[in-house]
Amino acid sequence: MPSTLPDGDPAPTSGELPESALSGLGERPFGFYVHVPFCVTRCGYCDFNTYTAAELGPGASHRDYADTVVEEVRFARRVLGDAELPVETVFFGGGTPTLLPPEDLARILAAIDSEFGLRPGAEVTTEANPESVDPHSLDKLRHGGFNRISFGMQSAREHVLQVLDRTHTPGRPAAAVREAKEAGFEHVNLDLIYSTPGESDDDWRASVAAAVEAGPDHVSAYSLIVEEGTRLAARIRRGELPMPDDDVAADRYLIADQMLAEAGFRWYEVSNWATSDEARCRHNLLYWTGGDWWAAGPGAHSHVGGTRWWNVKHPAAYAQRLAAHASPAHAREVLGDEARADERLMLELRLSSGYPLAEVAPDARTAVAGALARGLLETEPFKSGLMVLTLRGRLLADALVRDLLV
Missing domain, CATH: 3.20.20.70 (Aldolase class I)
Incomplete structure (x- = not known):
């Protein structure tokens, strides 16, 4: 946290x-x-x-x-x-x-x-x-x-x-x-x-x-x-x-x-x-993979159905809120469809199970082709519609994600 x-x-x-x-x-x-x-x-x-x-x-x-x-x-x-x-x-x-x-x-x-x-x-x-x-x-x-x-x-x-x-x-x-x-x-x-x-x-x-x-x-x-x-x-x-x-x-x-x-x-x-x-x-x-979780404790970040919130930082303030039967949350954000899709790409592309090629925005297809040509994506999964990082791709994962988030 x-x-x-x-x-x-x-x-x-x-x-x-x-x-x-x-x-x-x-x-x-x-x-x-x-x-x-x-x-x-x-x-x-x-x-x-x-x-x-x-x-x-x-x-x-x-x-x-x-x-x-x-x-x-x-x-x-x-x-x-x-x-x-x-x-x-x-x-x-x-x-x-x-x-x-x-x-x-x-x-x-x-x-x-x-x-x-x-x-x-x-x-x-x-x-x-x-x-x-x-x-x-x-x-x-x-x-x-x-x-x-x-x-x-x-x-x-x-x-x-x-x-x-x-x-x-x-x-x-x-x-x-x-x-x-x-x-x-x-x-x-x-x-x-x-x-x-x-x-x-x-x-x-x-x-x-x-x-x-x-x-x-x-x-x-x-x-x-x-x-x-x-x-x-x-x-x-x-x-x-x-x-x-x-x-x-x-x-x-x-x-x-x-x-x-x-x-x-x-x-x-x-x-x-x-x-x-x-x-x-x-x-x-x-x-x-986009599940829901409740995070308890000071400064802890929760996520349920595209809404994310985070608790007050200090343990004393956290305890005071709960003693008053009030939410310990400091603030929150409700993610829109685009933000949720971007987050899914950022997280799932880091997994060996890969990210569905069909979910990539059309404007990012050129970046995908470039990544494949540079050896950042595995060839065989790609033929089956999955983007899976190669070893070199893992080293450059953050840069690749930036290229894909158009």
């Missing part, structure tokens, strides 16, 4: 959604996101809406947070009415959700189940810092209904972790993966970051190798983005660190894709690889 909220239209205090959003409710996949905005320390590159204990201020606490989120879950049920909305995926993100006691996380999940019902076989994920869990807490999470966990590994090299201001030690992510599997988690992800200042190709190869050796069935790898207002951006501005290089980032992506493919992982989204279809993150796929 980004720390800066976008502009938008005023959101009604009742939380009432427009008729266009409620039309077809229950026909689209439905998920829940729960934002837990607490961290022990702030990573130097992080621009998410998170707070350390020193930053929280009065009116918010770890102790009361689960109760407040449960209130939003109940609020969501009232807003969405009586529609049958079995929850297919739940994702606890942050921040560091596992800074809360496992019992609190399980209580929030139980409220979602009570109000909406979890579909049988629902995917329930929590993010975790490897240092924030142990075998006992993992066992409690598993028994509380969680079946997938995502650890922030970022790098296996200590000097790279120091640049990122990460607090865990090299080797701890592998131990956390083993403990999660022993606790019975069905799926485990490791997050990696590449092109950190001071990272070499060998450092990156060592990180990918360590991630593979740890034994997860899913790996996410993201290029470092320097966000304004972060400590990392300030250090780069002062000349203490070099700005990440786009060509270096492309080389690191190629290294990751090759190593992961050799280890049995297959890409299914530009930044995500899994060992099987079952190991893919179904919650993220819900985002990428």
